[in-house]
Amino acid sequence: MKQDWKPGTMIYPLPAVLVSCGSHEEEYNIVTVAWTGTVCTNPPMCYISVRPERHSHAIIKKNMEFVINLTTKDMAFATDWCGVRSGKDHNKFGEMKLTPGKCTIVSAPLIEESPLCIECRVKEIISLGSHDMFIADVVNVRAEENHLNKETGKLELAEANPLVYVHGNYFDLGEKIGKFGWSVEKKKNTK
Template sequence: MRKPIDYVSGHAYPGMVALVTSSYEDKQNIMSAGFHTTIGYAPLIYGFSLRKETYSYDLIMKSGNFGINFVPANLAELIQIVGTRSGRDEDKFSKYNIEYDNGINLNVPILKEAYFAYECKVIDSRNYGSHDFVTGEIQTIYKDEEKFIEIDGWTMPNMNKLEVPLYLGRSVYATFNGDSEQKDYVKYRFK
């Protein structure tokens, strides 16, 4: 039975975790973001939540840029590690052998393992209590074509070629793939 509670629980999970990358001068960082979303399409805007005290926040505000990277389930442990370590204390790219390319348009690392990624230019940052919500206009979109299919003009992940990590909470992940049950409600598609 549903009842009122006085604490935040894992109600928003399971969900995808984005890896946020940043770079300023000779410093760079990578962090996990569980709270992130597309804001709009005209222009393309993406946003995520983070605390001001983080090393990533400092680099992003100084550079005015960030990267959003989505990686396959075989990297769930890396997602957890980079989300629980500070870039002030270690170079996570070197320590965890994270390969990346520099962004085409902005100075942000784009992970070589990412099946989908964005380069974003910061347009706003607003405080909402314990976290700030940072929004950026998407400048470049990267997609591993082999991991996606087209259905009625809409690009969707090909779950027979991609395994997506879903964060359940408390450092626990599940894998969504072609073996997971999927239902197609074709009769309700937009026309």
């Protein structure tokens, strides 16, 4: 039997990402975001939703660029810490011993410890209530080479132990149970 609950945001799991922003070292900041996702494949677009009172909100709005840095199980403490501390009061890169790296296209820094960094340029900002949605063009993706399959060149991101967020808690992915299309794949004859 199911219960009715008041309307809420219950779509889980979500990636727990670190969004880095700022156009120069004194301005660099990191904010933890779970309200993020894909908007479009062609052209590649994504979004993040950020509360206007967050320190990073003004930085992103000013520069119109940010980087979505995927996180891992090893980055769980820093991911949580960067979400509950303000960049007004803390140097998040320094205090969490995260390394700001140079992006290929945007001015915002990437996080070197992240296995995948998505460089984004803001296309539109939509005020929705508690959060503003930054819809962005993906202008470049930086992948850690040690997660590339040497034979196929395919990114094996699951090997990095990605961190996900589920209703106030962080989890790693766990065991693989299938792949896209496996439910309709033709079975090989094993005779």
